[in-house]
Structure formats: structure tokens, C-alpha cells
Amino acid sequence: MAKKILSRSDVIFEVIDARIPFETRNSVVESLARERNKRLFIIMNKVDLVPEKFARKVKKEIEKEIPVVLFSAHKGIGKRELENLIRKLSKENKLIKIGVLGYPNVGKSSVINKLKGKKVATTSPKPGMTRGEQLVKLAPNVFLIDTPGIITLEFQEDLAVKGSWIPEKLEQPVEIALKFLSKVLEKRPQAIKETYGVxxxxxxYETLVRIGERLNYRISGGNVDTERTAKKILWDWIKGNIKAYWM
Known part of the structure; x- marks a missing residue:
């Protein structure tokens, strides 16, 4: 799919999640774009979920390699800057197709809808909702190609921590939630108290149990339902309810 979209596109917009910008960069997409001499820009979506200082620091770092637009499809941040970029690109070609690529749940369809000014692409907090590529006309000579999330050869647990895998489809949700919590406890532990009040x-594991107790997720016998709690934590991450972020 990535190769197909790259061959059809004049320009590539790689959408990443501002909360975990380096983990949601796709090295395969970036190298394929370079190999095919495609102009590549990174759209760092969900900047409303991180401090501005953090977003600017990430932008400065990534721009050592690739131009970056800070964006929030939810709040409209960066919309004018992105529109100006597209306008500039469109003046260089009679017809331009922009491939919008990235991991599931980084907000590719939301970015397209914000640029179009109405819902033309399927959006959902559930990763993988875009089933096939869609061609969206933005201007008489500008088209955006919306695509399903690009998943390269990675472990299920790594994709889940990126928010790119539906928790109900995980074989070991507790183990993966613990891996995610380890990262949050290392990078921004206060996010746990902000979200769950614990x-x-x-x-x-103790943190997961405390969250389960606060949510009153129990199994017969009164013990905490760790699997249900784990899925809840992972869904809260996908939906942006847990305000954690790291480079």
C-alpha cells in the first residue's frame, strides 16, 4: 500500500502523533519517499495534547531532516500554515496529488477533513477505520490521497503502545498496558493522577491495580479485573485522555 501511494503521489504528508512523535515516524515510508525522490513533509498532529514548548522542541529536532507543520485537527492549529504550504506546492504543478500516510490513529483522516472544511474521510478513535484509499479533491488541481494506516513489521505490543492497535484484539492486554504504564511512569507519572485521581x-502492576480499584472494575470474589482495567487504560491513551508525552 505504501509503495502504491508513493508511486501515485507527487508529495507525501507523513502524519505523526505529537505525544509520541519519534515512535510514530515511519522509517519505511520516509526511506521509500527518499528513494523515489518525493517531497516529504511531516504533519505533527494532536499538538493540542502536548505543551507548546515540547512541540517546538520536537519540531526543531525533526527539521534537521524533514520540514514539519505543527497541527491540531481538533483545534484547527496550523491549518493556515498547512493551507499556505499546499497553495505554494500547487503553483509548482498543473496537477498535484498529496499522499497522506502514517500509522493508524495518528489522525490522517481528521487532517484531511479539517483542510476540506467538512467530513469527507472516515474518522474514529478506533485504529484502522479507513478501509481503502480515498481521493479527496481540495482544489481544482489539488487532490489528497487518504490511506489506511501503514503498519510495518512490528510487534503487536509496540503498535498498541503507539495507539495503533485495538485493545480488544490484543492477546495479552495486561502485559501491554504494563509496558505502556512503565513508559508513562518514567516520562510523566503525574498523568496517572490527572486522569484517574490515584x-x-x-x-x-500496582498502578494498574490502583486504577482498577478506583474504576471499581471487579471480578467475582472482589479482586480487580486487571484485563478490563488494562483495556480501559489503552483506550484512554488512544482517545487522548491520558496527557502523557515523550520524545
């Missing part, structure tokens, strides 16, 4: 423990 004091996090240095131990990820």
Missing part, C-alpha cells in the same frame, strides 16, 4: 506507584 497516586501512581513506581510499580506498573
Amino acid at each position: 497516586e501512581p506507584s513506581p510499580d506498573p
Whole structure:
């Protein structure tokens, strides 16, 4: 799919998640774009979920390699800058097709809808909702190609931490939630208290249990339902309810 879109596109917009910008960069997409001499821009979506200082720091780092537009499809941040970029690109070609690529749930369809000014692409907090490529006319000579999320050869647990895998489809949701919690406890532990109102423990499992107790997720016998709690945590991450971020 990535190769097909790259061959059809004049320009590539790689959409990444501002909360985990380097983890949602796709090295395969970027190298394929370079190999085919395609102009590549990174659209760092969801900047409304991170501090501005953090977003600017990430932008500065990535722009050592690739131009970056800070964007929020939810808040409209960066819309004018992106429109100006597209306008500039369109003046260089009689017809321009822009391939919009990225991992599931980074907000590719939301970016397209914001640029179009109405819903033309399927959006959902559930990763993988775009089933096939869609051609969206933005101007008489400008088309955007919306695509399903590009998943390269990665472990299920890594995709889940990126928010790119539906929690119900995970074989070991508790293990993956613990991996995610370990990262949050290392990078921004206060996000746990902000979201769930519980004091996090240095131990990820104990933190998960405390969250389950607060949510009153129980199994017969009164013990915490760790699997249900794990899925809830992962869904809260996908939906942007947990305000954690890292480089």
C-alpha cells in the first residue's frame, strides 16, 4: 500500500502523533519517499495534547531532516500554515496529488477533513477505520490521497503502545498496558493522577491495580479485573485522555 501511494503521489504528508512523535515516524515510508525522490513533509498532529514548548522542541529536532507543520485537527492549529504550504506546492504543478500516510490513529483522516472544511474521510478513535484509499479533491488541481494506516513489521505490543492497535484484539492486554504504564511512569507519572485521581506507584502492576480499584472494575470474589482495567487504560491513551508525552 505504501509503495502504491508513493508511486501515485507527487508529495507525501507523513502524519505523526505529537505525544509520541519519534515512535510514530515511519522509517519505511520516509526511506521509500527518499528513494523515489518525493517531497516529504511531516504533519505533527494532536499538538493540542502536548505543551507548546515540547512541540517546538520536537519540531526543531525533526527539521534537521524533514520540514514539519505543527497541527491540531481538533483545534484547527496550523491549518493556515498547512493551507499556505499546499497553495505554494500547487503553483509548482498543473496537477498535484498529496499522499497522506502514517500509522493508524495518528489522525490522517481528521487532517484531511479539517483542510476540506467538512467530513469527507472516515474518522474514529478506533485504529484502522479507513478501509481503502480515498481521493479527496481540495482544489481544482489539488487532490489528497487518504490511506489506511501503514503498519510495518512490528510487534503487536509496540503498535498498541503507539495507539495503533485495538485493545480488544490484543492477546495479552495486561502485559501491554504494563509496558505502556512503565513508559508513562518514567516520562510523566503525574498523568496517572490527572486522569484517574490515584497516586501512581513506581510499580506498573500496582498502578494498574490502583486504577482498577478506583474504576471499581471487579471480578467475582472482589479482586480487580486487571484485563478490563488494562483495556480501559489503552483506550484512554488512544482517545487522548491520558496527557502523557515523550520524545
